[in-house]
Amino acid sequence: MLILAATPIGNLGDATRRLVAALGAVELVAAEDTRVAQRLLQGLGVEHRPRLVALHDHNERERSGELVALAASVDVLVLSDAGMPTVSDPGYHLVQAAIAAGVTVTALPGPSAVLTALAVSGLPTDRFAFEGFLPRKEGERGKLLASLADERRTLVFFESPNRLAASLADIAAHFGAGRRVVVARELTKLHEEVRRGTAAELVAWAEGGVRGEIVIVTEGAAEKVVSLDSGVTRVLELVAAGTRLKDAAAEVAGATGLSRRELYEAALRAR
Numbered sequence: 233m234l235i236l237a238a239t240p241i242g243n244l245g246d247a248t249r250r251l252v253a254a255l256g257a258v259e260l261v262a263a264e265d266t267r268v269a270q271r272l273l274q275g276l277g278v279e280h281r282p283r284l285v286a287l288h289d290h291n292e293r294e295r296s297g298e299l300v301a302l303a304a305s306v307d308v309l310v311l312s313d314a315g316m317p318t319v320s321d322p323g324y325h326l327v328q329a330a331i332a333a334g335v336t337v338t339a340l341p342g343p344s345a346v347l348t349a350l351a352v353s354g355l356p357t358d359r360f361a362f363e364g365f366l367p368r369k370e371g372e373r374g375k376l377l378a379s380l381a382d383e384r385r386t387l388v389f390f391e392s393p394n395r396l397a398a399s400l401a402d403i404a405a406h407f408g409a410g411r412r413v414v415v416a417r418e419l420t421k422l423h424e425e426v427r428r429g430t431a432a433e434l435v436a437w438a439e440g441g442v443r444g445e446i447v448i449v450t451e452g453a454a455e456k457v458v459s460l461d462s463g464v465t466r467v468l469e470l471v472a473a474g475t476r477l478k479d480a481a482a483e484v485a486g487a488t489g490l491s492r493r494e495l496y497e498a499a500l501r502a503r
Contacts, residue, residue: 234303234330236323238316238342242421242445244275246343254309254340256280262287262299264312264322272311282309292322296329303335314445315345320364320390346388349416349447352426353386356452360386366399366448373399377406384452391446393417397438403450404431412451418444458488460498467499477503 237254240246255261255278263269266284273281287295287310299308310317310326316339317323330337346362363380366389367373380387391399396415403413409432417425423444427434431450463484470480477499485492 233307233336233338234300234327235307235309236317236327236337236339237309237311238340238344239272239311239314241314241343241345241348241419242424244272246420247272247276248340248342250340251342252276252278254307255282258282258307258309260285260302260306261309261311262295262326263310264288264317268313269311287326288322292325296326299326300329300333300335303330304333315343316341319344319346319362343420345390345416345419345445345447348419349414349449350386350388352416352419353414353449354428355386355412355414355449357386359384359452360388362388365390365392366395368395370398370402373402374406377402381406382453382456384455386452387450389448389450391448393442393444393446396442396446396448397435399448400431400435400438403448404435407431407450407453411453414449415442416447416449417442419447421445456488458490460490460494463488463490463495464498464502467495468502471499471503 235254237251239251255273255276259282261269261282261284263284264287266286269284287299302308310323312321312323315321318327327337350357350360361383367376400413403411409430411431413429413431413434415427415434427437466484467480470483471477478496481492481496481499484490485495
């Protein structure tokens with residue numbers, strides 16, 4: 233089978249017993265960086281030395297076929313440098329290929345930077361969305377953030393420390409300077425730090441220079457209160473553009489939470 237194994241995101245003490253047992257038993261490990269995997273084996277005191285093969289962003293597609301063929305007869309353990317493979321790390325294409333070939337795919341759960349940052353953020357955790365790394369280029373980053381400005385779920389991003397100040401400034405510009413933001417730095421490590429504040433406050437802090445692995449957690453957008461009058465105006469705009477009144481009322485009701493029946497009847501009167 234193919235085994236996706238979560239590895240510590242900083243503190244070796246977070247390695248699970250199942251991970252240690254698997255590393256001590258499997259013959260083949262596909263690792264994002266074989267040097268990191270070797271250090272993990274040494275750090276956990278695992279004397280067994282499995283065969284290590286590199287599986288990273290640049291070779292995953294071409295290597296997946298070989299690994300899937302091997303996984304049909306032996307267990308193949310997949311490691312990223314930290315956290316769970318496939319989550320902003322290599323492994324997704326390999327998993328797809330394994331499923332297509334009928335090879336069993338399982339996972340050894342463990343540390344997660346996304347969930348750890350979310351848990352300590354103090355922001356709502358009942359509904360959240362992980363957006364991975366923010367785009368490097370300012371224009372692309374701004375476009376993504378603009379599309380998420382009205383998202384009501386808590387949002388989680390990864391970011392480079394070198395771009396943190398710029399990204400926080402973009403968050404302030406598109407989400408509002410007062411939007412609550414949490415920056416979690418070096419989670420589980422000796423110099424772990426969690427900074428909470430508004431987007432504007434954290435821009436000022438980040439401009440002083442920040443190091444380490446970064447997770448940004450942002451508060452979701454507040455619910456917009458839409459009046460019936462403005463809803464009816466939107467219904468009539470859709471009707472003027474060629475949409476049937478019934479369909480226009482349903483569309484606006486779905487987008488605003490207003491009553492479809494009230495919208496329909498009020499639009500009829502307004503016409």
